[in-house]
Amino acid sequence: MMDDFESQLRKAMAREEPSPFFEARVLGAVKRQARERQASARLWWASAVAALLLVVTGAAWQHQRAVREEAAGKEAKARLELALKITSVKLQRISMKVEGI
Amino acid sequence: MRLAIVLLAVLPLAAQDIKMPANLDKLAAKASEVVDVSLDGALLQLASRFLSEKDPDEANVKRLIAGLKGVYVKSFEFEDRDGYKESDVEEFRAQLRAPAWSRIVGTRSKKNGDNSEVYVKTEGGQISGLAIIVTEPKELTVVSIVGSIRPEDIRDLGGHLGIPKLDNVVPKSDKKDKKEDN
Numbered sequence: 001m002m003d004d005f006e007s008q009l010r011k012a013m014a015r016e017e018p019s020p021f022f023e024a025r026v027l028g029a030v031k032r033q034a035r036e037r038q039a040s041a042r043l044w045w046a047s048a049v050a051a052l053l054l055v056v057t058g059a060a061w062q063h064q065r066a067v068r069e070e071a072a073g074k075e076a077k078a079r080l081e082l083a084l085k086i087t088s089v090k091l092q093r094i095s096m097k098v099e100g101i
Numbered sequence: 102m103r104l105a106i107v108l109l110a111v112l113p114l115a116a117q118d119i120k121m122p123a124n125l126d127k128l129a130a131k132a133s134e135v136v137d138v139s140l141d142g143a144l145l146q147l148a149s150r151f152l153s154e155k156d157p158d159e160a161n162v163k164r165l166i167a168g169l170k171g172v173y174v175k176s177f178e179f180e181d182r183d184g185y186k187e188s189d190v191e192e193f194r195a196q197l198r199a200p201a202w203s204r205i206v207g208t209r210s211k212k213n214g215d216n217s218e219v220y221v222k223t224e225g226g227q228i229s230g231l232a233i234i235v236t237e238p239k240e241l242t243v244v245s246i247v248g249s250i251r252p253e254d255i256r257d258l259g260g261h262l263g264i265p266k267l268d269n270v271v272p273k274s275d276k277k278d279k280k281e282d283n
Contacts, residue, residue: 069147070151072147073147073148073150073151074151076140076144076145076147076148076151077148077151077152079138079140079144079148080138080140080145080148080162080166080172081162081262081263081264082136082138082174083138083140083172083173083174083244084162084172084255084258084262084264085258085262085263085264085265086136086138086174086176086242086244087174087233087244087246087255088255088256088257088258088259088264089259089264089265089267090217090233090235090242090244091219091233091252091253091255091256092256092259092266092267093217093235093267094206094208094217094219094233094235095256096267097208097210097217098206098208
């Protein structure tokens with residue numbers, strides 16, 4: 001009974017040669033993992049740069065839009081004032097004629 | 102049924118805004134000075150955003166244009182007397198027909214050759230449009246304002262916002278005061 005156990009233990013603890021290309025497989029797996037980590041890091045940076053570009057482009061577009069809108073608004077205001085000026089002066093003259101002054 | 106047909110035929114005409122005739126644009130080539138202002142509802146809203154509430158004059162204009170849908174002004178000055186013909190404004194005048202439009206003022210000066218007409222459009226007892234035609238020997242001015250506005254409100258802008266105030270024009274508010282004083 002005891003001999004049987006020892007025999008099994010010896011067999012289990014016996015030195016066994018690695019399977020062929022074991023070292024190459026292990027090194028390959030390590031390199032693959034390193035490549036995957038690098039690709040993941042590159043993807044992260046690319047995403048971060050893209051997001052930053054998107055934010056910067058969006059802010060620049062928004063700024064340009066605000067600048068254009070302000071210019072258009074000021075132009076519209078100036079034209080409105082000119083229209084009101086002409087209309088007011090004409091109405092004042094008509095008013096003077098009507099009132100016989 | 103007949104009434105419905107008549108209403109269907111008349112309502113679109115009543116709702117239609119007057120158009121600046123294209124023939125007026127041709128006068129620009131002959132004129133020495135041209136002012137052509139065309140502000141639709143969107144541009145008026147945009148202009149309104151740049152009128153300050155803190156400045157009393159600008160705040161007044163802001164309130165004034167709040168009910169407007171369009172402001173169109175064409176003014177031509179000519180070197181000579183025959184720069185334009187009376188028929189040039191006829192197409193514009195023809196649109197100012199009763200019952201929607203009524204002429205509230207018409208002045209004619211044989212001496213100076215100045216003529217002016219003021220028309221208002223009323224809908225439901227409210228003014229919904231204002232049109233002005235002023236013809237002088239060397240000047241022609243046509244104004245169309247779409248929306249709720251009273252002529253005296255624009256006239257009384259004189260003296261404000263850089264608009265000259267002609268002498269002897271009594272503002273509406275002063276007239277009231279004078280009446281109350283008497």
